[in-house]
Amino acid sequence: MSRRERPRSSPTIGDVAKAAGVSTATAARALGGYGAVSPAVRDRVAAAAEQLGYRRNSLARSMITGTTHTIGLVVADIENPFFARAARGVADVAHAAGYEVLLVNSDEDPATERAAVRTLFEKRVDGLIIAPASTDVGSHLGELPKRGTPIVLLDRVVPGIEADAIVVDNERAARGAIGHLVGLGHRRIALLTSQGLIHTNQMRLAGYLQGLELAGILVDERLIRMAEYTREAAVRETVSVLALDDPATAIFTTDNLMSLGAFEGAQRAGRAVPEEVSIVGFDDLEWTTIVRPPLTVVAQPVNELGAAAARRLLARLAGDDGPPRTLTLETTFIVRGSTGPAPVHATG
Amino acid sequence: MSRRERPRSSPTIGDVAKAAGVSTATAARALGGYGAVSPAVRDRVAAAAEQLGYRRNSLARSMITGTTHTIGLVVADIENPFFARAARGVADVAHAAGYEVLLVNSDEDPATERAAVRTLFEKRVDGLIIAPASTDVGSHLGELPKRGTPIVLLDRVVPGIEADAIVVDNERAARGAIGHLVGLGHRRIALLTSQGLIHTNQMRLAGYLQGLELAGILVDERLIRMAEYTREAAVRETVSVLALDDPATAIFTTDNLMSLGAFEGAQRAGRAVPEEVSIVGFDDLEWTTIVRPPLTVVAQPVNELGAAAARRLLARLAGDDGPPRTLTLETTFIVRGSTGPAPVHATG
DNA sequence: GCTGTGGTTGGGAACGTTCTCACAAGTCGC
DNA sequence: GCGACTTGTGAGAACGTTCCCAACCACAGC
Numbered sequence: 124m125s126r127r128e129r130p131r132s133s134p135t136i137g138d139v140a141k142a143a144g145v146s147t148a149t150a151a152r153a154l155g156g157y158g159a160v161s162p163a164v165r166d167r168v169a170a171a172a173e174q175l176g177y178r179r180n181s182l183a184r185s186m187i188t189g190t191t192h193t194i195g196l197v198v199a200d201i202e203n204p205f206f207a208r209a210a211r212g213v214a215d216v217a218h219a220a221g222y223e224v225l226l227v228n229s230d231e232d233p234a235t236e237r238a239a240v241r242t243l244f245e246k247r248v249d250g251l252i253i254a255p256a257s258t259d260v261g262s263h264l265g266e267l268p269k270r271g272t273p274i275v276l277l278d279r280v281v282p283g284i285e286a287d288a289i290v291v292d293n294e295r296a297a298r299g300a301i302g303h304l305v306g307l308g309h310r311r312i313a314l315l316t317s318q319g320l321i322h323t324n325q326m327r328l329a330g331y332l333q334g335l336e337l338a339g340i341l342v343d344e345r346l347i348r349m350a351e352y353t354r355e356a357a358v359r360e361t362v363s364v365l366a367l368d369d370p371a372t373a374i375f376t377t378d379n380l381m382s383l384g385a386f387e388g389a390q391r392a393g394r395a396v397p398e399e400v401s402i403v404g405f406d407d408l409e410w411t412t413i414v415r416p417p418l419t420v421v422a423q424p425v426n427e428l429g430a431a432a433a434r435r436l437l438a439r440l441a442g443d444d445g446p447p448r449t450l451t452l453e454t455t456f457i458v459r460g461s462t463g464p465a466p467v468h469a470t471g
Numbered sequence: 472m473s474r475r476e477r478p479r480s481s482p483t484i485g486d487v488a489k490a491a492g493v494s495t496a497t498a499a500r501a502l503g504g505y506g507a508v509s510p511a512v513r514d515r516v517a518a519a520a521e522q523l524g525y526r527r528n529s530l531a532r533s534m535i536t537g538t539t540h541t542i543g544l545v546v547a548d549i550e551n552p553f554f555a556r557a558a559r560g561v562a563d564v565a566h567a568a569g570y571e572v573l574l575v576n577s578d579e580d581p582a583t584e585r586a587a588v589r590t591l592f593e594k595r596v597d598g599l600i601i602a603p604a605s606t607d608v609g610s611h612l613g614e615l616p617k618r619g620t621p622i623v624l625l626d627r628v629v630p631g632i633e634a635d636a637i638v639v640d641n642e643r644a645a646r647g648a649i650g651h652l653v654g655l656g657h658r659r660i661a662l663l664t665s666q667g668l669i670h671t672n673q674m675r676l677a678g679y680l681q682g683l684e685l686a687g688i689l690v691d692e693r694l695i696r697m698a699e700y701t702r703e704a705a706v707r708e709t710v711s712v713l714a715l716d717d718p719a720t721a722i723f724t725t726d727n728l729m730s731l732g733a734f735e736g737a738q739r740a741g742r743a744v745p746e747e748v749s750i751v752g753f754d755d756l757e758w759t760t761i762v763r764p765p766l767t768v769v770a771q772p773v774n775e776l777g778a779a780a781a782r783r784l785l786a787r788l789a790g791d792d793g794p795p796r797t798l799t800l801e802t803t804f805i806v807r808g809s810t811g812p813a814p815v816h817a818t819g
Numbered sequence: 820g821c822t823g824t825g826g827t828t829g830g831g832a833a834c835g836t837t838c839t840c841a842c843a844a845g846t847c848g849c
Numbered sequence: 850g851c852g853a854c855t856t857g858t859g860a861g862a863a864c865g866t867t868c869c870c871a872a873c874c875a876c877a878g879c
Contacts, residue, residue, distance in 0.1 A: 133618055135865055146829045151867065158868090159826060176614075181593045182533050183865035186834045191530070193573070193594070201562065202774075207555040214549065214576055223590060225541070226574045228562055242571060245529045246541070266524075270481055354757070387761050409702070410758030413735050426550075483835055494859045499837065506838090507856055531835035534864045 134175040143171035154179065185247065193223050194436060195243035197253040198277075199231045204379060204408055205425055206254070209277060212429025213252055220437050222249070231256040231321060231352075237263045244272060250436045252429075254278045256321065273439035275432045279322035280449065287439070288449040289432045293326035294333065296421045296454040297375070300403045301334025303419075303456065304373045308465035309401060310338075313346040313364045313371035315357060315381045320349070327377045327405070346371055350381065357384020358391060365392045365400060372400060372465045379406040386414060386461075397463030407457060416460025424452050482523040490519040502527065533595065541571050542784060543591035545601040546625075547579045552727060552756055553773055554602070557625060560777025561600055568785050570597070579669060579700075581605040588612065592620060598784045600777075602626045604669065621787035623780045627670040628797060635787070636797040637780045641674035642681065644769045644802040645723070648751045649682025651767075651804065652721045656813035657749060658686075661694040661712045661719035663705060663729045668697070675725045675753070694719055698729065705732020706739060713740045713748060720748055720813045727754040734762060734809075745811030755805060764808025772800050 140150035145164060152158035153168035154177075160168075171177075185191045196213055198206040214224050225248060229236040236256045240263045243251060251267060254277045264284050267274050276288035304312050314331045316324045328347075335342055348364055350356040357376075361384060364371045374389075376382045382404030386396075394400045396416055404411065407422035431450055488498035493512060500506035501516035502525070508516075519525075533539045544561055546554040562572050573596060577584040584604045588611045591599060599615060602625045612632050615622055624636035652660050662679045664672045676695075683690055696712055698704040705724075709732060712719045722737075724730045730752030734744075742748045744764055752759065755770035779798055 137865075147866085148830075148868085149828055151865095152828090155867075159828090161827060164827085178589070179593050180595060180865055182530050182539070182595050183834090184867075185530050186534065186836090186865080187867040189834085191594075200559065201549065202552075202555050202559040204550075204552065204555070207550050207552070210574075211548065211550040211576065214574065218575070223594065224574050226558075226562065226572050227566070228559065241526070245527050246539075246571065247528060247530050383757055383761065390761065408758075409731055410756075410761070413731065413738065414758070414762055485835075495836085496838085496860075497858055499835095500858090503837075507858090509857060512857085528835055531864090532837075534835085534866095535837040537864085 133180070134177050135180070136177070139168060139172045139175055139177050142175060143168045190249050190440075191247050192221055193225055193246070193248050194433070195225045195227065195240075195246075195248040195251040195253075197227045197229055197236060197239050197243070197251065197255075199254060199256065200228050201226060205406055205423075208425040209254075209429035209432075212426040212431075213277075213433045214429075216430045216433035216437070220433075222437070229254075229256050231319065233257040240264065240267065244270070248272070249440055250274065252277050252432045252436055255281050257281075273436060275436045275439075277432045278428060281322075285447050287432075287435045287447050289428055289435060289452065290449060291423050291428070291452050291454050293323050294330040296405075296423075296456070297327040297330025297377075298334045298337070299330075299456055300375055300421055301331055302337070303458070303462065304375065304401060304403065305334065305338040305340070307373075307401065307462060309373040310340050310465070311343070311346065311369060311371045312340075312373045312375060313348060314375050314377070315348050315350065315360055315364075315385050316377040317352040317357075317381060318349045319352075324377045331375060350384070352380065354380060354384045354387070357381045358388040361385045361388025362392045365389070365394055370400075373403070373462070374400060375403045377405050379404065379408050382406065382411075382418065382420070386418065396461050399466055401462040401465075403462055411459070419459045419462040420457050422455040422457050424454075428452060481528070482525050483528070484525070487516060487520045487523055487525045490523060491516045538597050539595050540569055541573055541594070541596050542781070543573045543575065543588075543594075543596040543599040543601075545575045545577055545584060545587050545591070545599065547602060547604065548576050549574060553754055553771075556773040557602075557777035557780075560774040560779075561625075561781045562777075564778045564781035564785070570785070577602075577604050579604040579667065585611045588615065592618075596620070597788055598622065600625050600780045600784055603629050605629075621784060623784045623787075625780045626776060629670075633795050635780075635783045635795050637776055637783060637800065638797060639771050639776070639800050639802050641671050642678040644753075644771075644804070645675040645678025645725075646682045646685070647678075647804055648723055648769055649679055650685070651806070651810065652723065652749060652751065653682065653686040653688070655721075655749065655810060657721040658688050658813070659691070659694065659717060659719045660688075660721045660723060661696060662723050662725070663696050663698065663708060663712075663733050664725040665700040665705075665729060666697045667700075672725045679723060698732070700728065702728060702732050702735070705729045706736040709733045709736025710740045713737070713742055718748075721751070721810070722748060723751045725753050727752065727756050730754070730759075730766065730768070734766065744809050747814055749810040749813075751810060759807070767807045767810040768805050770803045770805050772802075776800060 136150050137147045140147045150168050153160045153165045194217055201207055217224055227239040233256050250273045252275045268285055274286040276286055280288045348360040350360040374385045376385050385402050389396050389400050396402055404418045404420040407420045411418035411420055484498050485495045488495045498516050501508045501513045542565055549555055565572055575587040581604050598621045600623045616633055622634040624634055628636045696708040698708045722733045724733050733750050737744050737748050752766045752768040755768045759766035759768055
């Protein structure tokens with residue numbers, strides 16, 4: 124109890140060096156595994172470190188090396204299963220490569236996002252994976268690559284920015300979904316999306332419109348619903364679109380929360396699925412197979428989306444300085460029981 | 472283009488000071504908002520910082536101040552909605568107080584957890600919130616508080632450790648759920664939980680046993696199922712427990728994944744819920760109200776669990792050094808359509 | 820015996836901040 | 850008009866590590 128110099132601060136590499144009877148430089152080499160150290164000294168230092176309970180200070184290390192082995196991840200809301208899955212994909216790949224993940228929720232708010240990016244940069248993350256909230260050229264996003272911090276865009280692209288991106292072909296996926304419904308004879312197809320059109324939803328809307336056009340169906344604006352981003356609002360819009368004089372016979376939703384709302388809305392409106400109304404959801408969550416009928420969906424490789432983003436970022440950190448690449452992953456259209464032939468009285 | 476000294480490294484406070492014609496100490500005071508600086512100098516420094524695009528280096532700052540404004544969060548799996556919600560609760564409270572969250576998945580693996588705790592400590596997080604995988608006295612957990620890094624246990628307690636904990640009364644919740652089923656006349660009540668009993672599940676098992684004992688029901692070990700932690704395994708165990716000569720008339724599950732499996736298992740076994748088998752789930756997720764029948768559940772205040780953990784940790788960081796406290800939050804028992812009277816032929 | 824070589828080791832600078840201290844220039848009270 | 854206090858400023862140490870470089874040693878080659 125007599126040799127305590129600092130009461131409750133961690134021992135430093137200097138303390139270890141002193142205990143082992145070597146210089147700090149040598150102790151650092153022994154513990155850091157770089158440079159040349161004789162086996163005898165290495166063991167002596169290791170023993171001293173063990174005995175003192177030495178833990179390296181990454182902060183000091185990062186100051187010198189210029190790398191923190193930390194990547195920033197900015198998503199809208201980790202509570203949303205889509206982002207949770209993507210985050211898991213990111214974390215797994217990052218962790219395997221010795222990186223940790225600093226997580227921030229932006230709630231789709233550009234101001235929050237901007238502040239988050241700034242904070243993450245001040246913490247000197249080695250790179251950033253971000254699902255950008257706004258599609259306008261965020262100066263805060265362009266700034267980092269210029270300073271040498273690579274960015275990978277997750278799920279959404281920002282036109283003006285020079286950065287890698289991992290996305291799916293939302294336009295094509297949506298067009299395909301509409302094609303499926305058209306093939307079943309539907310002509311009154313509603314779109315249920317959320318207000319404040321984020322990039323992916325814009326693309327899905329575009330795909331919806333293209334799908335209609337390909338089928339020669341005129342757009343009915345009353346069938347395009349942009350709900351507040353809550354389950355209850357989605358339910359209301361669904362009930363409303365099913366209560367039209369000429370109601371929708373099919374509903375295409377643009378994400379998992381809207382799918383949930385559409386499903387519940389059909390239940391609440393007392394419409395049989397798929398006899399009276401077909402539903403196509405976006406994202407394949409666990410529940411889609413235990414509801415009755417099970418949900419037809421556009422499934423995204425969500426986990427892989429995150430994993431690919433992390434791999435891309437790691438490649439940049441490893442020195443890849445080629446031109447920005449956009450990687451487009453494939454979606455899968457899974458037909459289940461929630462889509463069926465359009466009701467007879469509503470077609471032709 | 473002529474005055475660039477470092478090509479693509481961020482300007483330092485020294486660069487700002489030089490540009491503003493003051494010392495680094497003064498520039499630091501002006502930008503850091505501490506000490507005394509004259510308004511004129513403050514403006515001059517701010518202008519120089521703005522013009523150079525100065526961003527403070529938190530690493531260097533943390534070295535001096537000894538605080539990183541970062542907290543570590545170790546959960547089993549961020550993809551699990553339970554942890555995603557808790558993480559959101561943590562992140563919101565932390566963010567409001569100016570803290571960021573470093574997230575690690577442990578996959579319930581003690582070795583991974585141990586390594587994570589070590590890494591987080593090396594990165595000098597100010598504190599740690601952890602849902603510990605193992606209930607044995609983790610030396611890696613005891614270590615940190617001794618070094619002055621506070622820990623808050625989330626959702627699970629570790630008996631030997633001196634740390635705050637935020638939990639729910641799992642024993643009582645489980646006992647109550649069993650009581651509900653007993654009250655409906657059930658005497659063949661199965662328990663569906665997962666292998667490698669984590670702390671919460673041990674408590675829920677204990678509550679289950681107590682519930683049976685209170686009702687004077689003898690334990691039938693064939694009704695206690697510990698599935699591999701996958702949906703498919705949960706389905707199999709459910710089908711199996713419903714295929715007994717004297718099958719279960721009710722199933723109580725110990726978490727949301729097991730609930731999903733039980734629900735699907737009943738479907739696959741062709742048993743009507745609740746006419747032939749009642750189901751009580753643990754955790755109230757979005758899907759529980761859109762399946763038919765909707766699920767009776769023990770609902771936990773998951774988000775609040777995380778938020779409370781963060782508040783507790785912040786209190787510690789603010790200097791609270793009272794004895795460790797365990798905060799027990801209330802669960803809610805929500806009766807929906809998945810529980811009903813026991814089938815006549817199976818009772819008394 | 821002198822020089823060269825390769826493996827070890829230590830001294831000290833560097834990273835970018837904050838903090839402590841000393842000092843200069845006012846300001847106030849008497 | 851002099852000490853005590855306040856306010857603003859700068860010099861330099863400190864945080865704990867890594868990196869650069871010089872020095873040392875042993876040994877081989879000539």
